[in-house]
């Protein structure tokens with residue numbers, strides 16, 4: 001579905017297209033552009049951002065605010081890239097993206113696990129000291145069970161991340177493990193942070209508690225680096241084809 005195109009013109013490639021949700025576009029010195037070739041394959045190109053043919057139209061107003069440079073809309077208008085600035089080989093863009101994606105996804109998983117842990121710690125501290133209806137908040141079963149569920153989600157997410165990191169350390173591609181870990185981590189972190197908001201009551205949805213910001217920043221993680229449904233769809237295809245069991 002890649003719509004940005006690269007067409008060969010002598011010793012150059014001419015790139016045209018628009019990309020949105022480009023994280024860190026503002027302030028970036030260079031950009032890696034993935035473009036569709038005439039034969040339907042994809043190639044990565046390197047370019048300085050300070051080229052008049054690259055236009056940062058706007059920054060998108062998004063739920064999160066944790067990424068330096070925000071999320072930009074970029075236009076490439078007849079951008080001429082010398083063949084020497086092709087990253088790797090022509091037509092290998094998707095393969096290179098796969099190599100990058102597994103460890104890159106894992107860094108997101110680790111970061112959001114840490115943020116979920118912080119939200120849980122904040123909620124736990126509150127549940128320990130807040131008195132409600134004659135006892136500590138956490139002693140009410142409804143709240144205690146949420147804390148226990150948080151602890152289990154944190155534990156299982158950490159194990160999934162460790163296992164995927166171990167698979168990558170063995171020199172494997174880790175595609176299956178990183179897919180499963182990404183879905184596990186993004187959905188578990190969401191549950192943990194949502195419960196933490198609930199335990200904190202009113203302050204949980206205000207800037208008085210860091211949890212409100214984590215909640216906003218985390219939501220997009222179930223979409224970028226592959227929405228949960230796309231990972232499930234991909235895993236299901238591999239299961240049906242007998243590539244994994």
Ligand SMILES: Cc1cc2nc3c(=O)[nH]c(=O)nc-3n(C[C@H](O)[C@H](O)[C@H](O)COP(=O)(O)OP(=O)(O)OC[C@H]3O[C@@H](n4cnc5c(N)ncnc54)[C@H](O)[C@@H]3O)c2cc1C
Pocket residue numbers: 020021022023024062064071220223224225226227229230233
């Ligand atoms: C905060 C943020 C930062 C981003 N940063 C970057 C960036 O730096 N660079 C970059 O290139 N991109 C970036 N993206 C884009 C991101 O990769 C895409 O948004 C993501 O891959 C989903 O694609 P889409 O938005 O086109 O949704 P669509 O493809 O339109 O999908 C919409 C929804 O349909 C469902 N869906 C789609 N396909 C399937 C399927 N096969 N089976 C079942 N359900 C399906 C999913 O629920 C999905 O969420 C970013 C996105 C966000 C939200």
